[in-house]
Amino acid sequence: MHSPGRFAHLHRIQQLDPEVDFDEILRLTARFEFPWDYVQGTGIAFMRDYGIPSIAALLDRTREFEDHGVKRYDDTILIGDEATLDGIDSTRSHAALRRLNRIHGHYDIPQDELAYVLATTIVGPVRWIEAYGWRSLDPHELVAITRVTTRFGELMGIKGLPTTYDGYLTLLVDYERQHFAHTPASTRLAEASIRIAREVAPPPLRPLLRRVTIAVMDEPLREALGLPRQPRWFVRSVRRGLRLRGRLLRLAPPRRTAYAHRPTTYPDGHRLEDLGPLAMLDALNTKESHA
Incomplete structure (x- = not known):
């Protein structure tokens, strides 16, 4: 059983060409079909980075x-939004x-680490939706998400990126097999x-949030993160x-309005100039004004 019209967005996605309409497909998938799942999958994806000792x-x-912490969390999501809301x-x-590249430019980050972090941002949401989503992802969605991810990486200057979802999955699995290790920093x-x-969760969810996350x-x-094993029943x-x-x-009607992240850090809205580490903002914005 499912709600009437539940698959309206999916039918629209299936009529689009993922090699051309990838921005629109990503918008429908991430902001209408699976907004909560996308956020959760991305959150777990970021945690994977901590399992790589150098990162x-x-x-x-x-x-x-x-x-x-909350500003760092908001800024990460908002830069992703800025990069995708109007198209990649x-x-x-x-x-x-450009701003993200300037932030990263303050550090010496090898290409393989950048490629791995990028892979987590696609594999995390896809794995989450496969496990807990209300429907499976359509092949058109996988192609579109991959196209946007690869273009995102190209604009960051990362070379030799995969062009398929399976390519990103292989990259992630192989990299973790070679590099995952526990350190106190992780x-x-x-x-x-x-x-x-x-801090950003609704108050009723806070007491169990740590255990549920694990x-x-x-x-x-x-x-790799050195977190305590939870009871099997839990x-x-x-x-x-x-x-x-x-x-x-599946019983719910299709979402009618696009999901938008509501940042705790910027209750009255943000500008691109607000995003980035506080200690770096003056330097970043001076560079921006001279760019």
Whole structure:
């Protein structure tokens, strides 16, 4: 059983050409069909970065998660929004990615790490939707999401990126097999991220949020982050609850308005000039004005 019109967005997606209409397909998938799932999958994806010791060491050193966690969380989502809301090759997107490149330019980040982080941003949401979404992703959606991800990476200057979802999945799995390892920095970052999530979550969800977050992690990720194993019954209950939510959503009418992130940091709205580490803003904005 499903709600009348439940598959209206999917039917629209299936009529579009993912090689041409990738921006529109991504908008329908991420902002209408699976907005909550996309956010959760992306959140778990960011945690994977902490399982790579060299990435964890840099992120830990900046102290952005410890000292300005909610701003760091909001800025990451908002730069992604700026890059995709008007289309990946829009003026707005190019401005956002120039800014992201300037932020990254303050650090010596190897290409393979940038490619891995990019892979997490596509694999995380897709895996989450496969596990807990109210329907499976259509092949058109996978092609479109991949096209936008690869273009995002190209605009960051990353070379030799995959052109298929399976290519990104292989990149991620192989990289983690070679590099995943626990360090004290990975645990500090994971705990800081869980505190951020607790801060922005509705109050009734806060007490169990840490345990639920751990329960949805795969074992290699949980071990790399050095987080405590949860009881098997609890893990099963959490995952069963998420799958039940997905089944119930089939009965809901299709979403009529696009999901938009509401940043705690900027209750009255933001400008691109607001995004980035506080200590870097003056330098970033001076560069922007001379660009």
